[in-house]
Amino acid sequence: MEKRIRVLVAKPGLDGHDRGAKVVARALRDAGFEVIYTGLRQTPEQIVEAALQEDVNVVALSLLSGAHNHLFPRVVEMCKQKGMDDVLIVGGGVIPDADIPGLKAAGVAAVFTPGTPTSNIAEFIKANVK
Amino acid sequence: MSLDNMDGLKQKMGEYTGKVEKALAKFPERKNLPHNRLYTPLDTEGLDYEQDLGFPGEYPFTRGVQPTMYRGRFWTMRMYAGFSTAEESNKRYRYLLESGGTGLSCAFDLPTQIGYDSDDPISAGEVGKVGVAIDSLADMEILFDSIDLGKVSTSMTINAPASVLLAMYIAVAEKQGVSADKLNGTIQNDILKEYAARGTYIFPPQPSMRLITNIFEYCSKNVPNWNTISISGYHIREAGSTASQEIAFTIADGIAYVDAAIKAGLNVDDFAGRLSFFWNAHNNVLEEVAKFRASRRVWAKVMKERFGATKPKSWMLRVHTQTAGSMLTAQQPDNNIIRVALQTAAAVLGGTQSLHTNSKDEALALPTEDAVRIALRTQQIVAYESGLADVVDPLAGSYYIESLTNQIEKEAWEYIKKIDDMGGAVVAIEQGYIQREIQESAYKWQMEVENKQRVIVGVNQFQIEEKPVEGLLRVDASVGELQKKKLVELRARRDNAAVQTKLAALEAGCQDESVNLMPLILDAVKAYATLGEICGVMRKVFGEYEAHVSL
Numbered sequence: 193m194e195k196r197i198r199v200l201v202a203k204p205g206l207d208g209h210d211r212g213a214k215v216v217a218r219a220l221r222d223a224g225f226e227v228i229y230t231g232l233r234q235t236p237e238q239i240v241e242a243a244l245q246e247d248v249n250v251v252a253l254s255l256l257s258g259a260h261n262h263l264f265p266r267v268v269e270m271c272k273q274k275g276m277d278d279v280l281i282v283g284g285g286v287i288p289d290a291d292i293p294g295l296k297a298a299g300v301a302a303v304f305t306p307g308t309p310t311s312n313i314a315e316f317i318k319a320n321v322k
Numbered sequence: 323m324s325l326d327n328m329d330g331l332k333q334k335m336g337e338y339t340g341k342v343e344k345a346l347a348k349f350p351e352r353k354n355l356p357h358n359r360l361y362t363p364l365d366t367e368g369l370d371y372e373q374d375l376g377f378p379g380e381y382p383f384t385r386g387v388q389p390t391m392y393r394g395r396f397w398t399m400r401m402y403a404g405f406s407t408a409e410e411s412n413k414r415y416r417y418l419l420e421s422g423g424t425g426l427s428c429a430f431d432l433p434t435q436i437g438y439d440s441d442d443p444i445s446a447g448e449v450g451k452v453g454v455a456i457d458s459l460a461d462m463e464i465l466f467d468s469i470d471l472g473k474v475s476t477s478m479t480i481n482a483p484a485s486v487l488l489a490m491y492i493a494v495a496e497k498q499g500v501s502a503d504k505l506n507g508t509i510q511n512d513i514l515k516e517y518a519a520r521g522t523y524i525f526p527p528q529p530s531m532r533l534i535t536n537i538f539e540y541c542s543k544n545v546p547n548w549n550t551i552s553i554s555g556y557h558i559r560e561a562g563s564t565a566s567q568e569i570a571f572t573i574a575d576g577i578a579y580v581d582a583a584i585k586a587g588l589n590v591d592d593f594a595g596r597l598s599f600f601w602n603a604h605n606n607v608l609e610e611v612a613k614f615r616a617s618r619r620v621w622a623k624v625m626k627e628r629f630g631a632t633k634p635k636s637w638m639l640r641v642h643t644q645t646a647g648s649m650l651t652a653q654q655p656d657n658n659i660i661r662v663a664l665q666t667a668a669a670v671l672g673g674t675q676s677l678h679t680n681s682k683d684e685a686l687a688l689p690t691e692d693a694v695r696i697a698l699r700t701q702q703i704v705a706y707e708s709g710l711a712d713v714v715d716p717l718a719g720s721y722y723i724e725s726l727t728n729q730i731e732k733e734a735w736e737y738i739k740k741i742d743d744m745g746g747a748v749v750a751i752e753q754g755y756i757q758r759e760i761q762e763s764a765y766k767w768q769m770e771v772e773n774k775q776r777v778i779v780g781v782n783q784f785q786i787e788e789k790p791v792e793g794l795l796r797v798d799a800s801v802g803e804l805q806k807k808k809l810v811e812l813r814a815r816r817d818n819a820a821v822q823t824k825l826a827a828l829e830a831g832c833q834d835e836s837v838n839l840m841p842l843i844l845d846a847v848k849a850y851a852t853l854g855e856i857c858g859v860m861r862k863v864f865g866e867y868e869a870h871v872s873l
Contacts, residue, residue: 206432208521231871262447289790306652
């Protein structure tokens with residue numbers, strides 16, 4: 193049997209909106225992924241540590257507070273520092289279009305904005321997981 | 323209608339249904355419609371006008387809490403605003419008041435809401451983002467500069483550190499020469515929904531409930547016109563609940579607060595009149611109207627029958643409303659103006675006391691000034707032009723509305739009973755029950771959208787090639803640096819020995835449950851102790867809440 197893709201769904205920063213994170217987590221689980229959800233208020237350090245401990249293939253960051261330009265690149269950077277180059281990092285939330293190129297340049301593989309079907313997220317992960 | 327007539331009607335209804343069922347093969351109906359096809363007197367059988375509806379301003383308040391509702395004065399048009407620094411937000415508040423807004427509503431940034439100063443490492447990236455950054459009384463003085471606190475009513479969306487922000491507000495008013503008994507406004511102060519749905523908690527439930535009852539008691543004596551809590555269904559709905567769940571879980575929270583205050587020795591009629599509620603105005607207009615009506619009836623019964631409150635004011639569910647942010651789409655954002663107009667109609671037909679209308683760009687960023695103006699104008703058009711506000715509870719007596727009001731009330735009581743059996747809202751939240759129920763509804767909604775059982779215009783039907791939206795509001799990244807600089811200056815300028823004394827007194831107070839903490843917090847605030855320092859002392863004594871994580 194093929195090894196199941198392991199995904200860490202994470203809420204960086206102080207944002208308490210986790211409707212999206214929980215819906216995505218459950219949809220990915222229903223799509224056959226193994227999903228771990230961090231809960232709220234995780235620092236980039238905590239997220240990367242959890243990703244390492246859980247040996248995940250994907251980190252999916254959700255943020256609606258506007259702090260994405262600060263927090264998403266921090267997670268990518270720290271993953272690199274820990275040698276986790278094979279971890280796919282994606283993000284989602286209320287993120288203006290204008291910020292997406294910068295986030296991608298920083299190493300976030302994809303940014304899913306409001307209205308994205310969860311099936312698109314699952315497909316993207318399957319196609320791009322390293 | 324007499325029983326004979328009812329029998330005749332039942333027969334005719336049967337004939338109608340038979341005809342329709344036969345025709346369905348040829349003229350199929352849309353699938354997954356939540357309510358019956360048609361409502362008739364059969365659906366309101368047994369409705370007793372005086373007992374179930376009564377007159378506006380009278381028990382059980384189904385028809386509204388005031389006798390004349392909007393014929394005298396419209397609802398308060400209260401636009402939620404705040405971003406960046408106190409200076410910037412003060413400008414926006416003055417703009418809103420000059421544009422005909424009739425009350426203020428303050429949004430605080432996340433570090434403020436969770437009791438951290440702007441220079442705390444955990445605040446990095448978040449300062450000034452979703453609201454204004456308030457670190458000390460000095461920021462609060464700037465926030466309300468040139469705004470007469472004796473005249474304006476101010477709502478503050480602040481929960482875990484509500485006591486601190488209220489103390490700052492009282493202190494600013496005092497400096498303006500306005501005494502606390504002249505202040506009007508609301509603090510959200512609803513910690514239970516933070517655990518269940520919104521996420522800006524700090525302390526565990528026990529000390530949090532103590533802070534809340536301390537505020538009830540302090541305000542009943544010193545700030546008598548202040549709404550000491552806004553028991554909020556808004557965020558529960560935003561997190562994905564249904565209409566019935568929104569009012570059920572919120573009223574269950576309300577029961578927990580009243581219970582806690584009574585246990586702390588307060589007399590129910592001394593504080594119940596200052597409890598207020600906060601509902602969501604969602605997309606399904608008539609269901610929302612029924613929800614507002616049902617909620618008033620449930621709360622009136624809770625207060626009168628369960629808690630034995632005797633003052634009519636204690637029975638009234640007074641409510642602020644906000645249109646549903648989660649229903650706005652990032653796609654074709656101009657369409658959101660129409661959604662907000664319909665949601666406004668629902669809130670007004672439902673009899674709200676105040677209203678915030680969301681701006682069209684809120685699925686993308688904080689709103690621009692132009693977008694905020696349209697949102698405020700939407701309320702003004704509904705108020706002055708639509709006629710919806712001209713008659714009290716105009717939809718009463720509709721078979722559909724009355725039947726739906728009954729149904730939502732029934733569903734709410736079932737949940738309340740279930741939560742009672744578990745040991746109340748605090749236990750239900752600690753066990754993750756309320757969170758799971760909300761998640762379940764949220765997931766169901768999302769799947770319905772994805773398989774197109776539920777159409778969201780511009781999202782899963784009627785899409786167009788989207789142009790990137792321009793001109794969004796951006797919060798300057800320098801806000802964090804500016805706040806840090808202000809804090810350095812503050813710490814150099816203030817009497818640090820006095821700050822330490824006040825913080826030590828607060829710490830001692832926290833350790834003694836019989837002490838009301840409000841006066842101690844007020845002392846610390848006046849000495850320019852920062853929000854982070856004050857909450858830090860309370861964190862040290864009370865500890866922090868460990869969230870229940872479940873999928």
